[in-house]
Amino acid sequence: MRYERSDLMIGTVQEGLQALVDSRHGDPFSILGRHQYGDLVVVRALLPGALGVQVVEADTGRLLAELEPIHEGGLFAGVTGSTGPYFYRITWPDAVQEMEDPYSFGPLLGDLDLHLIGQGTHYDLGRTLGAIPMEVDGISGVRFAVWAPNARRVSVVGDFNAWDGRRHPMRLRPQAGIWELFLPRLTHGERYKFEIIDGNGNLLPQKADPVARASEAAPSTASIVASSKPFRWNDEEWMRSQRQVRSGETAISVYEVHLGSWVRIPEEGNRSLDWVELSQRLVPYVKSLGFTHIEMLPIMEHPFGGSWGYQPLGLFAPTGRYGTPEDFAYFIDRCHQAGIGVILDWVPAHFPTDVWGLAKFDGTPLYEHADPREGFHKDWNTLIYNLGRNEVKGFLIASALEWLEHYHVDALRVDAVASMLYRDYSRNAGEWIPNKYGGRENLESVEFFKHLNSIVHERCPHAFTVAEESTAWPGVTKPPEEGGLGFDFKWNMGWMHDTLHYMSDDPVYRKYQYGGMTFGMIYAYSERFMLPISHDEVVHGKGSLLGKMPGDPWQKLANLRAYFGFMWGHPGKKLLFMGCELAQETEWNHDGSVVWDLLDQPGHAGMQRLIRDLNALYAKEPALQFGDLHPEGFEWAVADDAENSVYGMLRSAQDQSSRMLVVSSMTPVPRENYRIGVPNEGRWEVVLNTDAEIYGGSNFGQTEAWAEPQPSHGKPFSISLMLPPLATVFLRWRG
Structure with a gap:
């Protein structure tokens, strides 16, 4: 069939061709690919830099057309009599390439x-x-x-x-x-x-x-481009078993870790471990200490390592710092096979302003608010997601489900919830926009959290969510249908602040701050709480956890052991940041590593052993679990002895068959014949004493106590205790 050069332009205008080669055309499919105009079939290809282009019949390999250059910008065209499948044979200056025409395929998304x-x-x-x-x-x-x-x-x-x-x-x-x-x-x-x-x-x-x-x-x-090949999981039994964990009726003890600085290899440029190495070293370590979960600071792809992952831009991608997505899935699978759950920190509050990221993605504020009074965090120099936009809400919820469904992650800890709930968060008057009712509450965020948690619980019955919410916003862990936000647990930031403030005081003055250790129980059952000693407490000049403790080196370690005992005896799920389990002396440095050499010193090795034994006791004793969520499982045995700085907590199982008395003495004074009222007669066995020699203590105390029919503290029976200095003692009722 004969054709004129003008036939190659049919169906186009010069302005459209110019726009196409200038990369300004909004509908390239209207020009490129194969088009039929009556009996004429024209094929056009935009291949800047190509020397020649042939159209080849896919089924037979027969040459259908030699395309002509019709524009110096790299536009080729030709006439072919075939309407069947074809591919291009493209001659480049240094190679010949064969490929199908991308513009021969119809619309793809339904x-x-x-x-x-x-x-x-x-x-x-x-x-x-x-x-x-x-x-x-x-x-x-x-x-x-x-x-x-x-x-x-x-x-x-x-x-x-x-x-x-x-x-x-x-x-x-x-x-x-x-x-x-x-x-x-x-x-x-x-x-x-x-x-x-x-x-x-x-x-x-x-x-x-x-x-x-x-x-x-x-x-x-x-x-x-990630592989779409499904990962071969080996955790079916684990996934089925996790609904009970979400209920909160079991022990939850979390080891929080920044993967990049847990262990580094000095001999190899001080590099971090990769996912496979972490599965070989971190997983058995956490298992050996008795933690039930690993919580990782955000591992979503993020540009700046100094943000610790809290300014992510790749909400669907595990960071390439530690390996491939398949390696990450392998790590999760190994955790589950070891009986360890995985919690990921997840950040739907804000994102960094890097020009190659989400900021003004299509030239407009697409993911963020346009008005900086709503869309810019001055504290972090980041942009705030526009949760009033359906596509943005869907994007974030789909990200959450990517981790829970496709990577079998067990929980998400949602970061910076308070910054999302309040429109005036960290803003002065005139720097924020009230909601439609004139209030400071961010109604879009409230609805987002309700929707997020409802979807997660519906689609992922194995998973739970945790809120890092630092204010007294009501109903964070109540179901959405009851007016709550729907989280399963909330970090108890108030408990953390009050108790660490108390412990940092010299024991001489602790009697004046006595209520700092008891105040948390006033509101302990208003939410489903987790007690967090997180990375935020050991960075930015705050010093290490050990460094907060007063006294000489022995007293510092004793104070910290007593505090850990109090924490594990107190209602609430537990969370501890890496390095704290061995009483690291320096604050956390994300460019460094946990100071593992400390384990050569008996006091620090003893601290690690204490954490292991506390976790084992917590996991074993129903009395230490039931009261985490149920007020009938807890009562104060001693909450009024400010003069001696002594506290007593009585923990009970649901059927009262298991009871545990936890007594903390927060001064360096040994006390003999300290009488505490108990509800049951019989033998009370000391099952853990943080002053034991194996933990680095003075080994003061007793192995058991017998309840006598001598009323005390409103109870019909009482026991006489030898309270060690700066220590917490756990006694189990044996009957």
């Missing part, structure tokens, strides 16, 4: 996907947006999709096209603002970003994929 994304209720974004390896029409490749509703043009760029945004402009699905493109013959492992021209025609810095499931490790910033 209307339901687009509707749910726009509605903010598509909770499987990690398998819908981003880069997904798949087959289309029998051709293997990668489908790229990204939300950028206000962009004029979006291209996918990477090593596969020399990072040239002219090569692969995407198709806009206007009903949801989604741009998509299928690139044949690509596979997992490819690096990529998105190149965007905003609505005003400005070229933006190349953007990492907001829904990337793998990323380059910082300081590199490219997204990586």
Whole structure:
């Protein structure tokens, strides 16, 4: 069939061709690919830098057309009589490449996907947006999709096209603002970003994929096509068993860890351990100490290591610092096989302003608020997610589910909840916008948390959520249907602050601060609490936990042992930051490592053994678990002896068959014949004494006490105790 050169331009206008080669055309599919005009079938390809392009019939390998250059910007066109499958044979200056035409494929995302994304209720974004390896029409490749509703043009760029945004402009699905493109013959492992021209025609810095499931490790910033091959899990029994943990009726003792500074290898450039090494060293260590869970500071991809992960930009990608996503899944699986749950810190409050990230993603405030009074955190120089936008809420909830469903994570600890709940958080008058009722409450955040927790509990019955909420916001752990936010647990920041303030006082003055240790029980059952001694207490000039304790070196260790005993005897789930279990003397340094050499010293090795024994006692004794959530499982045995700085807590199991008396003496004075009332007669056995020699103590005390029918503290019986100095003693009723 004969044709004229003008036939190659049919269906186009010069301005459109120019816009296409200038990377400003919003609908490349209207020009590129194969188009039929009556009997004429025209194929066009935009391949800047190519020397020649042939169209080859896929089934037979027959040459269908030699495309002509019709624009100096790299636009080729030709006429072919075939309407069957074809591919290009492209001659580059240094190679010949064969690939199917990306512009020969129809729309990829279904209307339901687009509707749910726009509605903010598509909770499987990690398998819908981003880069997904798949087959289309029998051709293997990668489908790229990204939300950028206000962009004029979006291209996918990477090593596969020399990072040239002219090569692969995407198709806009206007009903949801989604741009998509299928690139044949690509596979997992490819690096990529998105190149965007905003609505005003400005070229933006190349953007990492907001829904990337793998990323380059910082300081590199490219997204990586992750494999879609399912991970082979070996934790079925574990996943089925976790509903009881979520109920809160069992012991929960958490080892909080910053993976990059737990152990470093000095001989190899002071590097951190990777996921496989952590599974071999961290998992058995945590298991040996009796912790039930590992909580990791955020491992989502983040640009600045000094943020410890709390300023993430890759909410769907495990950081490349420690290995691949498959390595991360292997680590989770090893934890579960060892009987250890995994909690991830997760940050839906804010994100950093890096130009290659979410900030003004399509040239407009897309993920963040436009008004800095709502959208900018002065404390952290970060941007605040706009939770009034459906797509943003859906993005965050889908991120949470990515970790819980696809990586089998057991819980999320949601960071900076208070900053989300209050519109005036850390703002002066005039620096914030009231809600529609004129109040300071962030109503959008309230609804977000209710929705998040409802979805998590519906779809992930194995999982629980924890709120880091530092104010007295009511109902943080009440169900949404009862007006609460729906979290399963809340960090008790008040208890942490009050008790550490008390312990930092010289014992001589503690009688004046006596209520600091008892005040927490006034509100202990207003929420489902976790007692946190977290990374925040041992950084930024606060010193180490040991350094907060008064006295000489022996007294410092004794104070800390007594405090740990009080903490494990007090109602509430437990959390301890790494290094505290061996009484690290210096504050945490994220560029360093836990000072493991301290274990060569008996006092520090004894502290580690104490934590192991406290965890074992907590896990074994129903009396130390039931009262975590139920007030009938706790009562004060001594809460009025300020003069001697002595506290007594009586813990009971649900059926009262198991009882535990926990007595703390917070002065360096041994006390003999200290009488405490108890509800049961018979023998009370000392099962743990923090002053025992094996922990580095003076070994003062007794092994048992017998209850006598001598009333005391409102009880019909009492026991006489030898209270060690600066110590906590646990006594189990034996009957």
